[in-house]
Amino acid sequence: MAAVVPDIQTEADIQLLVDTFYQKVHLDALLDPVFNEFARVDWSRHLPIMYDFWSSILLGSARYHGRPFPKHMPLPIDATHFQRWLELFGSTVDELFAGSKAEEAKVRALNIATMFEYRLRKRDPLSLI
Template identity: 40%
Template structure:
């Protein structure tokens, strides 16, 4: 196992994670069927997002919440979906990395999942 300490490590993490996601019965359909992700565009955004979160590189430009609200209108993004996202993310980290940044990636993802699940639920209630 190695420490999570570079952009290359983030690319490995993100790529490994999305290999799990796309096959997953609980959340894969969001990516395959609902939004039909363009992986050539999505993956670099995710590399930059996590690089910004973990290393303070500020390479990510965007608003994750704003991107997810329209998806939530097409198909409800529920707590169970975010729980599964989080489970896959943690497993991917634990399979590949150790150390402070790996722990931070888990901690940050827990906060992201909790906040996004809450905001998606609130948005559904308002509509």
Template identity: 50%
Template structure:
């Protein structure tokens, strides 16, 4: 059995991202949402995710942008984020071990919770606005 190492290089990030999204694409619950949104732009999305996680975990500032807006109107709920986290944690735990791997899971958990909160906030605001506008 090989000893797992921590996430330390861009190649590690690429392995994590590619492995994670390979599983996501095939997942019966969240795969259709990702595949429907991303379509044939998976290579572009993966490149963006490499830069995002490289910036977050390795402090190599290769990503700029706001990660939330593309997710704002996705048809997702807490159960979708829970499944996303299950896959992410399993992927990290299968491939890596160490403080940066632990940080990756913590950052993913914080992001999933924040995205879920914000999506629900905007969904509720939109629905309440629709109710107010219909009176």
């Protein structure tokens, strides 16, 4: 019988989702260098921002007030990176949670990733040809 997993309901759930996702990012040969070599992310600062971001989206806490897209403009990322990001995020959600918030998390991630990828592609004039 499949294990019963809860839906995303609490701040502890958000933290578990974010922490587990970025552990997978660390182990990923495509994404890890973008975060740790190119951007040299300060994780003690970045993780709490991501808790606020996902808590605002999924629990309505309204704690995140940033503008995420500009942070991604200088990054050396394309469709391949977004595809991997979405695979890791989706598998993290599915391992830990099930329910309407879990589904919403994946839909929101897909929508935001699609929008980021589209806007980043416009950075490259050749992509318009």
